[in-house]
Amino acid sequence: MLLLELYIFVLAAFVGYMVIQRVPPLLHTPLMAATTAISGISLVGSIIAAGTGYHNNPLATILGFIAVICATSNIVGGFLITDRMLKMFRKDDGSIQREKERRELAERRAKSSH
Numbered sequence: 001m002l003l004l005e006l007y008i009f010v011l012a013a014f015v016g017y018m019v020i021q022r023v024p025p026l027l028h029t030p031l032m033a034a035t036t037a038i039s040g041i042s043l044v045g046s047i048i049a050a051g052t053g054y055h056n057n058p059l060a061t062i063l064g065f066i067a068v069i070c071a072t073s074n075i076v077g078g079f080l081i082t083d084r085m086l087k088m089f090r091k092d093d094g095s096i097q098r099e100k101e102r103r104e105l106a107e108r109r110a111k112s113s114h
Contacts, residue, residue: 029085036078043071 023031050064 029082029089032078032082032085036075036082039071039074039078043068043075046071 020031046064046067048064050061050068052060052064054060
């Protein structure tokens, strides 16, 4: 039975790698958002594992707590990366440059009035 489970794990890892490798760059952002959502499901599972106690077994609670920390950090990191990727697709309409020029002008006026 252990050999079958190991075989399924290796096969799933290989298929996952091949699927991710062939994703075009344009679809990386939606894929990252989807994996972050899947991590949310694992967070719910880890909260359940940490909270049930499994007949007052402290090891199960500790491992569940570690799973909650790992899943939470994965979700937060996923959201940060997805947000950063989405910022790359925003068009610059020149408002940033105009704001910078306005600040420089205000600084020059403040210096000349002293």
